[in-house]
Amino acid sequence: MESITEQEARRLRRARFEGLAQVVTEPLHRYLVRRTAPDMVEDVLSETMLVLWRRIDHVPGLRNGSLPDRDEVLPWCYGVARGCLANARRADGRRLRLVERLMSVQQPPVPVDADHGDLHAALAALGELDREVIRLWAWEELAPRQIAEATGMTANAVSMRLHRAKKKIAEQLRSARKNAELAGHKMSEGRSGQ
Amino acid sequence: MNDNELLTLLRDADPALTSRAPLPDTNRLVEAAMKTDSVATPENTEIDTTNSTAKITAGKGRRRLLGLAAAAALLLGGGVTAGITANSGNGHTTEAVKELSLSAAATGNDKGSEKCQAPVPDQLAGYPTLFYGTVTSVKGPLITFHVDHWLRGGGTRTILVSNDPDFPENLTFTVGQHYIVAAERDGSIPSCGANWVSDKEWRQFSDAFGK
Numbered sequence: 259m260e261s262i263t264e265q266e267a268r269r270l271r272r273a274r275f276e277g278l279a280q281v282v283t284e285p286l287h288r289y290l291v292r293r294t295a296p297d298m299v300e301d302v303l304s305e306t307m308l309v310l311w312r313r314i315d316h317v318p319g320l321r322n323g324s325l326p327d328r329d330e331v332l333p334w335c336y337g338v339a340r341g342c343l344a345n346a347r348r349a350d351g352r353r354l355r356l357v358e359r360l361m362s363v364q365q366p367p368v369p370v371d372a373d374h375g376d377l378h379a380a381l382a383a384l385g386e387l388d389r390e391v392i393r394l395w396a397w398e399e400l401a402p403r404q405i406a407e408a409t410g411m412t413a414n415a416v417s418m419r420l421h422r423a424k425k426k427i428a429e430q431l432r433s434a435r436k437n438a439e440l441a442g443h444k445m446s447e448g449r450s451g452q
Numbered sequence: 453m454n455d456n457e458l459l460t461l462l463r464d465a466d467p468a469l470t471s472r473a474p475l476p477d478t479n480r481l482v483e484a485a486m487k488t489d490s491v492a493t494p495e496n497t498e499i500d501t502t503n504s505t506a507k508i509t510a511g512k513g514r515r516r517l518l519g520l521a522a523a524a525a526l527l528l529g530g531g532v533t534a535g536i537t538a539n540s541g542n543g544h545t546t547e548a549v550k551e552l553s554l555s556a557a558a559t560g561n562d563k564g565s566e567k568c569q570a571p572v573p574d575q576l577a578g579y580p581t582l583f584y585g586t587v588t589s590v591k592g593p594l595i596t597f598h599v600d601h602w603l604r605g606g607g608t609r610t611i612l613v614s615n616d617p618d619f620p621e622n623l624t625f626t627v628g629q630h631y632i633v634a635a636e637r638d639g640s641i642p643s644c645g646a647n648w649v650s651d652k653e654w655r656q657f658s659d660a661f662g663k
Contacts, residue, residue, distance in 0.1 A: 283481060292466065299473055304481060307482070308485045340661040377462065399616075424455065
């Protein structure tokens, strides 16, 4: 039979998880919406919440009796979501490979809005880790120290990677604009020559 | 382009701004997580989030693909595709895991409406992969088996079977039920290759394979 101490510990653990969930669920949902197809978001979010519950004693910045500070807990939770998403992608990749062979169909990629095509192309041209660092910086609004916590890198490594990735994106965008301008010139020349 | 300009561009392109995904139901997620894993023991809190095969049953997204039924003699017909991964049996995938990487193959009829005969050892003995296992979870198109006995092939204890989502109705797996699953060398589960078995039928296999 469960002792009173065990019951109390259990109650506190549940309360900590509920408090954590209030603070992190929506940011984690947005994190996943930004990175994966809509039909995967809910499953991966559920998986992430399960891992958080299982590891509730390991979440940094959790205290009994008060809601956690989102800046303290979110980077760690993003790290969990990142792991769960990687697992889901591996599983989905296997499943898709199988289904593709059988049905010759492909799952449509994550939709990309047409207005920001150049930017998404520049992001896609980055390495996976560089892209994740940039997204955590811009979309999750994390500082390098927090990105380090989410990705398992050192803060120095994050800073260097972030610097490099920003530079690459800026170059890609410059180059895309230059190409667009050149194409525009050629079109107008073609028209004037007719 | 300076940092602020880049940041503005990136934030304008944030997919979360244009997403039509409904907001998550925090209370439901909390309940589901605690219900799924109501006892957080030291063993299961040390889950490896990068390699874990642990699954939650809370998500409803892809769960619609499978119904649940516990028929007296569940006969599974039609197309089954199988993606099988394996782990060491302790719930954690390890680097040493034998990736069976079973792949798909065309199977059975197109609707899965074909009913299969009750499995017999002779009929399935020729497959290189054959196991008697218990379904431990059904999550969308993914069915996790604990392998109770390997009859052909083997080495791992957890098998993940991917059901072809384009054939949602033709498979009904029930958690806790026992099945005999056969697969080709390329990993595909043939038509009528996954069968619910009664204790009596299992005894036939057990005798035939000396298990």
